[in-house]
Amino acid sequence: MKNDDVEHWSLKHPEFGLLELFIGEPDALRRIDPDFPTSSKKTDADNSTEPEAQEVAEGDVEDEGASTKEDSEKFLKKLAEKLDDLDKKRQLLVRRDGVTIARYKSLENQKIDLGKSDATVKAGKYGGEMTLSAPYLGWTSNFLDSWMIEVKVKDDEGVVVFDPPEGSRAAKRWEAMEESPFKRWFYPLITGLGKGGWALAVIVLGPLVSKLIAWLLSFLPDWDINIP
Template sequence: MEKWALNHPELGLIELEVGYDSEFLALDPAWPEQPEDDEEITPVTAESGLKERFSALFTNPPVRARILLNGKVLHRLRTISSARYLLKDSVEEDKLTAENAGLDRAKPHLKVTSNLFNDVLEVEFRQGSDIVLFDPPAGSRGEKRRDAMESSTLKRVGFPILAGLGKGGWAIAVIILAPLVSRFVKWLLSFLPDFDITLPSLPSLPAFPQIELPTPSLPQIQLPTPNINIDINLPELPAWVELLLDYSKIWVPILIGIVVGLLALRNYKKSEETKRAWQEKQRAKVPVTTRTAAEQERGADEDERDCRAEEPETDGNSPHS
């Protein structure tokens, strides 16, 4: 089972658990209520190849998910998908309140990013303008992605841009693949023989009697129309603007990808700043530690020596001796 966790200074421990039916039944015998039949689970790791991951996608049972707050189960998901999830108890609904269901972004919620293979890549805690990234669990696909992004500035920018291009990738795919598919279809049709289909003629319908009704003659009213001729000479568009307008289906998805990449960079910086603020706040709440027993004993010896040094020296002729 894969567990994503974040310690919030006010809300407490927030967890996202991702696994299979057998793993969740070991934790909660009441869910899933109708688990899938016992099937052999093909183990998939972050180092697995594309072929192994595709095979596991069709052979493994579906991936479930739960969201917990301080150990209490808030949400249970039959499948994992990219969406925003409100930190609100909705176990009875058996689903999460997603963004398209009217989620209030000012309230604390999670934003989960997953891929085609049901791998959780990133989990964000959001509340208004606050954004904090979860630390991915060890050995997960999310950890491999984070390590790759932290190893290179190019990857830190490039991965989110590629994710943004994926959002508009269907447009690029249609533009690139449509001519190829059209040529392929024409090539297949060229092998079909030419044939002419002659449909039988339908019998003529009998003639119906023509009825002519009188039409009233209404007076014609002609209103004067003003002759307004406004000639505005607009400047011609530059050639590069006309080029952008002609190829908007290409550059718009690319622009979306760049914007998504820049927003991901901004969110990463905001997350690091928020985490540092949380750490400083927690350090400020830690009380001053007391001295250890060894330090107390050493301090007592020093105090005793100081007291002896301050006592006046006496000789044998003293009246008090």
């Protein structure tokens, strides 16, 4: 199914049939599933026509003669694109052999039970048959749940990973991992750390960073400025 507003992940599994994930804004997903819940944000339709912000390539080098002003303008433009991209309310539609089995308001990590072939979700409602054990269809999103990193199926035979859609951020991530031995182990490491791991790291490292900043500030002179 061709829809430029929607990121489409698909896998034809020998046991569980055609599994599909559609990522996009509610209005776009409703063109695939007419029962997808109505958007609660008035600007969703307007935002859905805006181009997706491009990832900044690692190691990009600015023109040698670029001025500080030009650098600043480029930085602000990229920052604005990133903020605009995060503002888009991408949601998730999951189908099995053309039947909707789950709908979610975000791309937050989930595992959908594939053991129930008749599992469906009510028209106009969010939700899905979640599980913690195989067989399941699961996915991993980035830290901000703004784009999909990986989708996989796990059963008693093992794990099958979806090929990321061409041109998607996940596809670019795989390309970067293939080109760099460092990224090949570093990317999965930070992904596997998860939100809980990052929160723990902040709790543990926060005081240390605070002390480091205080130590650096101790080298600055004390200025006594009197303002009349």
